[in-house]
Amino acid sequence: MTATAAPHETAQVSEIARIIAAHLHREGPLLPILHDVQAGYGHIPAAAHSPIAEALNITRAELHGVISFYHDFKDKQAGVHVVKICRAEACQSVGANALSEAVLGKLGLDWHGTTPDGRVTVEPVYCLGLCACGPAAMVDGTLKGRATVETLLAEVTA
Amino acid sequence: MKVYVPRDAAARALGSDAVAAVFEAAGHTVIRNGSRGMIWLEPLVEIEENGIRSAWGPVAPGDVAGILDGSVESLGPVEDIPFFARQQRLTFARCGLIDPLDLADYEAHGGLKGLRRAIEMGPEAIVTEVKNSGLRGRGGAGFPTGIKWETVAKARGPQKYIVCNADEGDSGTFADRMIMEGDPFTLIEGMVIAGLAVGATKGYVYIRSEYPDAIEVMERAVEIARQNNILGRVLHSSHEFDIEIRVGAGAYVCGEETSLLNSLEGKRGVVRAKPPLPALEGFMGRPTVVNNVLSLATVPVILEKGAALYEGFGLGRSKGTMPIQIAGNVRHGGLFETAFGMPLGELVNDVAGGTASGRPVKAVQVGGPLGAYFAPEKFDTPFGYEEFDGQGGLIGHAGIVVFDDSADMLGLARFAMEFCAVESCGKCTPCRIGAVRGVETLDRIAAGDAGAVPLLVDLCQTMKHGSLCALGGFTPYPVMSALEQFPEEFQGVREAAE
Ligand SMILES: Cc1cc2nc3c(=O)[nH]c(=O)nc-3n(C[C@H](O)[C@H](O)[C@H](O)COP(=O)(O)O)c2cc1C
Ligand code: SF4
Ligand code: FES
Helix, strand or coil: CHHHHHHHHHHHHHHHHHHHHCCCCCCCHHHHHHHHHHHCCCCCCCCHHHHHHHHHHCCHHHHHHHHHCCCCCCCCCCCCCEEECCCCCHHCCCCCHHHHHHHHHHHHHCCCCCCCCCCEEEEEHHHCCCCCCCCCCCCCCECCCCCHHHHHHHHCCC | CEEEEECCCCCCCCHHHHHHHHHHCCCCEEECCCCCCHHHHHHCEEEEECCEEEECCCHHHHHHHHHHHCCCCCCHHHHHHHHHHHHCCCCCCCCCCCCCCCCCHHHCCCHHHHHHHHHHHCCHHHHHHHHHHHHHHCCCCCCHHHHHHHHHHHHHCCCEEEEEEECCCCCCCCCCHHHHHHCCCCCCHCCCCHHHCCCCCCEEEECCCCCCCHHHHHHHHHHHHCCCCCCEHHCCCCCCEEEEEEEEECHHHHHHHHHHHHHHHCCCCCCCCCCCCCCCHHHHCCCCCEHHHHHHHHHHHHHHHCCCHHHCCEEEEEEEEEEEEEEEEECCCCCEEEEEECCCHHHHHHHHHCCCCCEEEEEEEHHHHHHHHEEEHCCCCEEEEEHHHHHHHHHHHCCEEEEEEECCHHHHHHHHHHHHHHHCCCCCHHHHHHHHHHHHHHHHCCCCCHHHHHHHHHHHHHHHHHHHCCHHCCHHHHHHHHHHCCCCCCCHHHHCCC
């Protein structure tokens, strides 16, 4: 890892510069920038902080305040697969609590946890707009209605 | 022959992509429409032949061959299905009916008529029309839309904005999502009209990140609208308007309008104190209309058909129709648009057909996570802003979540507090600290300490009166309504059971 870090980081720096440049003309460019960085790297790498703060003329503390405010922005990478299970009321009414307990139990995780092999992360989500076909979940960006333990775990543990 | 298979997120979550693929493999062109709103029938396939459009649902990929050779019986036309037939669809008239991204289809079904009329009328008359329609904000607070527009119209600023609140975070709600996925041009048209009315040339749609399908459809619709001069120089008139789609980042509180504006500006989504009103000092400190998706998406039909028609529906000060979302443990869940005034019990028992589990209804939560629980004793409450307020509740964004008799009311009260603690923006103590204390207090009660109930009541009072916004201020609604209607569940359950 360490041996390849330098060229890897250079590529990262120029990619982040490209993302910043693509949004800088907008009114309020920070969230669009952070979304693109998050999408590209699966988290907001520390190396992105200085260039973003400088380009937007804000302090690194302010930037950190923004990143930490939003659930979507992570400071470290999640597992290969991300399972988000809706915990909100409509899904609770059709068994979401039992579903999430079973999924977390099978994987031996708490909310936000990642399996030791780095394959699966389970996160809570509060409503996916699938409240008439719950329990609802999202597996690697794909929405699932009437989710079961089997449908949620089939893909990610295969 | 035309084949319709919804691309609505709920339909897709129930497998509509695979169904569409089988039709395509059989050589048919598939129109990916929005949902007709009967979620228990999704994926709902429609086939139009000889001017008749018949429906099948729920359809699995294996059913397609039988549908095509006529061996699987149809449900008949959607318009004849009782759940659909008894609706009054104004805002959702086109949703599911048309190809969402086909502008010609949109115009063939009344699209752009409202905007054309608006351009002829001019700003003041548009504001008057919206005022006369009685339209109130559909995001929750129910503030008259026309009056908000008037304030922004009269405000001075180098630039004004229309910000569409598409953060739809309330559990049990999905109407904003459905209209963005099923009839995106309606929202665009409504925003352009709002821009004309107040003198704004720029609009933002702030869509929550949990809605990838809505984001994609809206992005494409904005592009198409630009290419066809709905955006840009509006229908070749002297007016300019453009729209940009922005994506939220997983914070419920960003649905609160001032928090949303901070988020749009790239800041923490902390709630701002009012005044100043966003209408005067909103996005970038400039005059801004912040309206919910449904408020804006209802404007075109008001302009098309006239304020009087819209105002003719409803009850008391709740004018027009409301796209009610029926969710949770129900037999027939989905989107049901009807004039204000239908009693809650009729919605739950007749329209939705009771619970999916077949067990008795214990309670329904109306208006999202900040809304009160209603036990069946209150089911005669008519669906309206003042009527629900009078019963210690709120209609909010009109989501109804049904629970059967297995519901754990103390657990739900605890969840309300936990949700508030997780999502609090942190600005005020009663919300930030109070919600955490609320969870602890409910845990004590659950552990058998019924003496903690007065503490909980006190805490709710403090949160209600000491919070800056409705997240902290209204979390007491679900908690207190559960406590008041189901006191036996807060009496130290464990001890009693032993
Ligand atoms: C915690 C909180 C969350 C809210 N979430 C939303 C939301 O998701 N969508 C929305 O339109 N309004 C939401 N609102 C209401 C908005 O603050 C605001 O009243 C609304 O966007 C105004 O538009 P309208 O007049 O068209 O309803 C929320 C309010 C609070 C206090
Ligand atoms: S009530 Fe809660 S969410 Fe609202 S401003 Fe106060 S701390 Fe923020
Ligand atoms: S409450 Fe789970 S999807 Fe809405």
